[in-house]
Amino acid sequence: RYVNAGGDYTFAGIMLGPAIGFLVAWGWIFLGVTNVAGVLAQTADFGGYALSQIGLPLFTHGAWWLVLAVLAWAVMLTLAYRSISTSVHILLAIEGVAAIVVAVVGVIVLAKGGYGGTSFSFGYFGLHGVRFSGLAVGVAISFLGFGGFEAAAFVGEESKLARRQVPVAIIGSLLFAGLMLVFGDWFLSVGFKSTSALAASPTPLFDVASGEVGSGVATLLA
Numbered sequence: 001r002y003v004n005a006g007g008d009y010t011f012a013g014i015m016l017g018p019a020i021g022f023l024v025a026w027g028w029i030f031l032g033v034t035n036v037a038g039v040l041a042q043t044a045d046f047g048g049y050a051l052s053q054i055g056l057p058l059f060t061h062g063a064w065w066l067v068l069a070v071l072a073w074a075v076m077l078t079l080a081y082r083s084i085s086t087s088v089h090i091l092l093a094i095e096g097v098a099a100i101v102v103a104v105v106g107v108i109v110l111a112k113g114g115y116g117g118t119s120f121s122f123g124y125f126g127l128h129g130v131r132f133s134g135l136a137v138g139v140a141i142s143f144l145g146f147g148g149f150e151a152a153a154f155v156g157e158e159s160k161l162a163r164r165q166v167p168v169a170i171i172g173s174l175l176f177a178g179l180m181l182v183f184g185d186w187f188l189s190v191g192f193k194s195t196s197a198l199a200a201s202p203t204p205l206f207d208v209a210s211g212e213v214g215s216g217v218a219t220l221l222a
Contacts, residue, residue, distance in 0.1 A: 003162045007154040040076075044068035049203055050222035053215055084158070099180060101221055102205070106187035109212045114190035124189045142185075146177035 004010050008028060013021025047068040048059035058064050079087045113120045127135070152169035156162045184205070191208035192198040201207050203222075210218035 001163070003156040003159075003166075005154060005157045008150075011153075036076075040069045040072050041065070043072040046203075046222045047072070049206060050219050053219040053222070084155075098221065101217065102180070102184060105205075105209045105213050105217060105221075106183055109187045109191045109208060112212060114187075115193050119190045119193075121190065124186055142181060145181045146174070149173035149177055 002010055002014070006013075006025075009021045009025040012024040044059070044065040044067075048065055051057070052060050059068050079090065110120060130138075150170055152159075152166045152173065156166055159165050188198060188204050188208055189195070191212055192201070192204070198204055206218040206222055209221055
């Protein structure tokens, strides 16, 4: 209904008034700055892992990860300066390949029976006595796993047929990301000996991929 580039500022302003919209807008600015810093650090972490798998372990020690973070920052700025369509097409290609590889890894892990060939189970979907407080924390963390599905609303002014395309993009992203998150959590739980072992792993997806499929696949994912 609202075709604009204001995103959550517009929605919060309409529902709760311009003062709340103002706070939401500044909150998103703060989130954007801090989130980019976190993504760059995570990029350096994944990049260091990938390079270590091909014989370059330097970037996993000390402050050398900062070199990868700065390089990622330079690439990000270059792509952002060019055009949004360039960034979107590159992201779509990378995410598409990653989603396919993750799905294949998950199918293989489940087909093998998980850790030790005996961990396959649907029991991971049960609560097992977890308290509501613990469940709420899990929901909050999980939301971060598929949050971003609403981002299409921010490009309403740049979209052709925005009232049709933006809702389709939001709903489609929510369904796809939600299913991938649930599937990923399931096969990662199946792929580890215990939940404590899963929690202790700094790179659970790569560890499961390396152990159950092969180190080359883990490097590709990284």
